[in-house]
Amino acid sequence: MQSQDVAPRPGPSSTASSSADPVVDVEQAEAALVEHYPRLVRLAYVVLPPGLGRGRRVLTAHALTQRALPRGRTSVPVIPAQSTGRDGDLGYALVRLQVLRAALQASLPLKRTVWPKRAQLPPALPQVWGLKLFPRSGGADELALDQRLSALSGQARAAYVLRGLEKLPDDDVRTVLTAAGVADVDTALNEADEVAAQYALLESPEFDPCSLQARPTDLMRRRQHTKAALAAAAAVAVCGALLGLPGDGWGRDGAAAPAYARNPSAQAALDPAKLTRAAPTTWQSSARTDFSVWPARGELTGDQGLLRRALAVWARPGATVRVSPTRGTPSGGPAGPPQLLYAGTVDNARVVILYDGLRIARYAEPKDSTKGAALDFARVDGASGAEASAVVLGRADGNVRYLTAPWVKEAAERDLLKPGSGAMDLPLADGTTAPLASPAVRTGACTSWNVLQVTDASGIRLLTDLGELVPARLTTGRPGSAHDASGPQSQRAWAPFACSLSAVRAAGVRSVNAWEFAAQPLPDASGSAAWVCTRAETWRGDGTRVLAQFHTPGGAYGAVAAKAQDVPACGPRDPHVLAGVLWKSAAGSWYLLAAGSRGTSSISATGGVRGTANGNLLTVRTRQGAQAGLSATLESGRVINGLG
Structure with missing residues (x-):
């Protein structure tokens, strides 16, 4: 329903730093930051001091915006966002205030007697090596406006951009600047009045740090630095080879960290020959419908090198391995030999999926290298039936591909927002689905919510991707007697509320x-x-x-x-x-x-x-x-x- 028809729920505001200020959840702030990221970066870019240079201003604007997310529930003054699409968005008001405050702090000069604030230091991330990045050049009007803004103080630039880019009246500009720590707001407003109100120019590419040009850095200096770095790397490599001589070494373990201990149980868990494998027909005669009866599938189940690397990285992930456990999932190595569920090629990666009775572990490495390996975990204790019906094999280009349980007969893609539109069949190849669009990576307006529909002997079940290794099961009905959202009535009941699933992504x-x-x-x-x-x-x-x-x-x-x-x-x-x-x-x-x-x-x-x-x-x-x-x-x- 329309936002003007329904006001926030009645009741007193949550307690925070001020009882009069509403409280914003970190999820609400994250959604606002992602949705309005280009505008927030543009705001920071204009406010930052021109003396940084256009290239450093770009990277600093991105760094300050990415650090604007609060660590938890945070109170925010009620400051309406007058620009279209953000009216009343408290999450946006909060991250905008954080970005503005950081940009103003970055404008402060460094002093020997005062410890520098984080915003005053060069950003650790993002970094771009070998390139200079800067916005596209505008016309004469844009250049003239940039020069006039450069002559203003940071507070005056902030007032100008809040008036022009955010379209806030002066009363709201005063509130925002005061909340951002500006001591003399009247002076900032008066100084901003000295620049003509050419607010439309702020929307031009001249002030857009998300639409960039790239040029090389100093090539001669880079060559000298590269030679020095290669010499240092050669020395490190020689020292590493000498340290790795005793024992079996660790080169064959790919991206895993070096193994120093020789615990017999731990070593047995790393032996690919001891992996547990369910027979292809076990699930047909077993009373269980969980991951323990899944057979090993994929064309690389016999690749001992790949399996050993997956086990070694699970036991001791190296510094370059991206480890992503689902919240509340332990990421330590297996206590004994785990069960192999899949080993094969998915898109441009080699993927191994393992199960240890408590967790699903997914190891992925590029086709042509062991560098850039990733290790994902999901807790699945007690999973059975619908909850053990699918595991994410891979994600690419906004799509997700699943490995389904052996008892799944059919798979389809369904838009939860359009229950009357029917389902689109997804071909299954040895339990692997064709890719389907994932709602977990959406950043804009919610106009669809695609879910995985699986059919087994018990009927139809709906599973939704929430950005994790195991999709979540969707049900309807009174608590204690809920059932799968399989029928038309259940799917119609879910349709108006599908987009609210974004509130529990990655949870x-x-x-x-x-x-x-x-x-x-x-x-x-x-x-x-x-x-x-x-x-x-x-x-x-x-x-x-x-x-x-x-x-x-x-x-x-x-x-x-x-x-x-x-x-x-x-x-x-x-x-x-x-x-x-x-x-x-x-x-x-x-x-x-x-x-x-x-x-x-x-x-x-x-x-x-x-x-x-x-x-x-x-x-x-x-x-x-x-x-x-x-x-x-x-x-x-x-x-x-x-x-x-």
Whole structure:
């Protein structure tokens, strides 16, 4: 539904540095940073001191923007973002403030008696070797504006760019600059007035550090430095060869770190000849439907060198190996010989998938080298049936390719946002699917959410990629009796809420359930709204995310009314939930709408909105921006509060 129709959930603001300031989750800030990254980098580039030079300003602007993500929940002053597409986005307001504050700090001169701030130091990352990068040159007007801005102070440039690029009125500019640490805001505004308001030029390539030209650095100096580096590398190589002479050496282990200890159990776990392999027909006669009955597949299951490298890197990954464990997953070596599930070529990489009873480990290396190896882990303890139906083989160009369980008969790609559009078949080759578009890498607007549909003897199951090694299972139904989202009705129930799955990406999610806990008639003859609770369960047990969402007739998407983490609400242990929203009818009237799950005998609103209703639904007329607290009494006599 439209953002102007549903206000944030009623209730007091979360406590932070100021009780009047709303709190922004790191996930919300990350989404805003990714979506508006080019604009944030442009803002930093304009504010940074011209004395850095265009090349260093580019890299510094990118570095400051990439460091703008907060470490956790952070309060942010309510500063409206007037530019199109960002109005009311608190995540964007927060990262913009962080970028602006860092850019202003970078403009400060270094002093011997004061420890430098991080923004004043050259960026460690990103770095580009052998090239000079700078924005494309504009016309005479752009060059003249750049020269005039160069004569201003950093605070004045910040005021100018907030007026021009962000289209903020002066009152909001004052608020932003004050929050960024500017002591004399009036002076900054007056100084910015000295430059003509040619704001449209700020959108030109002259000020775009994301659209760059490249030129070489000093070639003669580079040649001299290269010769010196080669001589040093040769000396290191000789020393390394001498140190590696005792024992078997470690060259055959690829990207693994050197092996110094000789523990017999650890050595047995690294022997590819001792890998466990299930027979191709074991799954047909076994009562188990987990990874332990998967046969070894792929054309490289006999490549002993590849398997040894995979095992060695798992036991002791070298400094160049990219290790990515799912949250809460231990990344240490296997306790004994693991089970081989796959070894083969996927796109441009050689891939090995192993299972040790607790974890899935995926080793990948380039086809023509052992450099650039990667090792991914996912926790899968207790996985069975649908949860053991697929593993990610590889990702490329925004697509994902899966290895499916031997009991999977068919695979297809389905857009969860369009339940009536049908599914597109995905050919299976020895359990390997054709590539399908992954929603896990999306950075723009959510216009589709493609999921993997697998069919086995039990029926159809839907699995979604959340950026991890094992896809998450999608279910519907009341907690305690949830079932796979296999039928048309279940898929229609998921459609308005599919995009909310992005809130649990990379969180170690095992399954996500969507449950319509109430239907509420809307005032002013506006139809009926659905209240849906989505609960994401994780493999590790903690980190559970619960969203209460509100969906009105004709709306393409549900609106998040409340959210909470690590609570039993809306789960098998406590299926009760209570949530509310401020809603504006087509007639222009504002209402507090609240709903509880089955078993709610009454609901009460307190604070800025007061009202009580018997049953599980509450409708109270109110005004825009009102704040309220919610509580409900269950039929058992127990009192619960609103989610969040």
